[in-house]
Amino acid sequence: MTGPPDPKALWRDQPTETPPMTLEQIHARGFQDRVKRRNMIEYVACVVVIATFSAYVFVLPDPILKAASVLCALAAAYVAFQLHRRGSARPAPAADALAFHRAELVRQNEAMRTAWAWYLAPFVPGLALFVVGLLLGHPDAPLPWKLTLPVLILLYGGVWFWNIRRVRRRLEAQIAEIDALRRD
Amino acid sequence: MPSDASQDQRYREAAETYGPAMERLARGYERDAHLRRDLLQDLHVALWRSLADFDGRCSLRTWVYRVAHNTATSYVLRRRRDTAGLAGIDEIAELSGPDDPEAAAGARQALDRLLALIHELKPPDRQVALLYLEDLDAAAIGEVTGLSPGAVAVRIHRLKAILATRFHARRPS
Numbered sequence: 480m481t482g483p484p485d486p487k488a489l490w491r492d493q494p495t496e497t498p499p500m501t502l503e504q505i506h507a508r509g510f511q512d513r514v515k516r517r518n519m520i521e522y523v524a525c526v527v528v529i530a531t532f533s534a535y536v537f538v539l540p541d542p543i544l545k546a547a548s549v550l551c552a553l554a555a556a557y558v559a560f561q562l563h564r565r566g567s568a569r570p571a572p573a574a575d576a577l578a579f580h581r582a583e584l585v586r587q588n589e590a591m592r593t594a595w596a597w598y599l600a601p602f603v604p605g606l607a608l609f610v611v612g613l614l615l616g617h618p619d620a621p622l623p624w625k626l627t628l629p630v631l632i633l634l635y636g637g638v639w640f641w642n643i644r645r646v647r648r649r650l651e652a653q654i655a656e657i658d659a660l661r662r663d
Numbered sequence: 664m665p666s667d668a669s670q671d672q673r674y675r676e677a678a679e680t681y682g683p684a685m686e687r688l689a690r691g692y693e694r695d696a697h698l699r700r701d702l703l704q705d706l707h708v709a710l711w712r713s714l715a716d717f718d719g720r721c722s723l724r725t726w727v728y729r730v731a732h733n734t735a736t737s738y739v740l741r742r743r744r745d746t747a748g749l750a751g752i753d754e755i756a757e758l759s760g761p762d763d764p765e766a767a768a769g770a771r772q773a774l775d776r777l778l779a780l781i782h783e784l785k786p787p788d789r790q791v792a793l794l795y796l797e798d799l800d801a802a803a804i805g806e807v808t809g810l811s812p813g814a815v816a817v818r819i820h821r822l823k824a825i826l827a828t829r830f831h832a833r834r835p836s
Contacts, residue, residue, distance in 0.1 A: 484773040490796035508708045
C-alpha cells in the first residue's frame, strides 16, 4: 500500500535543473540592466527635446530661432541614433561571461570617451544659432541677460564632462578588476 | 552601482543556501522552462543588487524570500496584465472536487498537479503557498509577505484543506 504524497516533501525534493550563476555572470547582468535603464532615460529625453524644439519651429517668430530649433531637434534625433548604435545593451551570449562583460565595459567606455563628438557636438550649431538669434533679436538687452544662455550651456557642459570622467574612471576600474581576475 | 566584497560575499552565502529554494520558487511562477531560466536569473540579479542595502534588520532568509517573491510577482504581473484568470485560495477550495487517486500515483504527476494548483493562485496566496511548501512557519511567512499572522493562518488552513482534497482524498492501493 502506497501512502499519499506529502506535498511539502514533494515540493522540496524536486531536483535542481539550472546551474547556479557565477558572480561574474551576475555582475555582467547587473551592468546590462543599468545600461538599458540609462538608455531608456536618454531616449525619453531625446523625444522631449525633439518635441519641444519642433514646437518652437511653429511658435517662435524669428527665422533664425526657427532654424536653430530645427538644428536642435535634428541633433537630438542624431544623438538617439548614436546612443542606440554605440551604447545599447547587447544580449549576453551563453558562454564566457567574463570576456563578454569586459568587451561590453570597453564598448561603453569607448562610447563615453567619444561622447563629446556624438553627444555634445551635434547640439553646438543649433544652440549657437539660438544664442545668435536671441542676441540679434534683442540688441539692447543688458549684458547679464545676453550672457545667461551661454553661461548656462557652459555650466551644463562642465557638469556633463565631470560626470563622464567619473563614469569612465569606474568603468576602467571594473575592466582592470576583470583583467586581474583573468590573470589569477 | 559598484559592487563591494561584502555584497558579493553575502550573495554567495545566500545563493548557496537558498539557490535551490529560489529555483523552486521560479517554478511556482513560470511554467515554461526557457522563460523560467530567465526569471531565475532575474531573481539572482535582483538578490545580488538588493544585498548592497542589506542591513541585518531581518534574517537573510526573510530578505531572500522577500526579494525573490517581489521580483517574481512583478514578473507575473508584467507578463500577465490581466490576472482575472487567477484565483484566491478560498475560490480554489470551492472548485476542488475529489480527485482521481490514480492520477496522483506517480510523484511526477503529483508534482505537476501541485504546480498546476500553484499557478492558479493570485500572487499573495501563491506566496503563502510557496512559503508553506518550503516549510516556513506562519510567523516567518507573515514576516516575508507582510500578512498578519491571522491572515497567514487562515490561508494555510485553506491550503491544507485543498491539498488534502487533491492529494489525500483516497489512498491508492
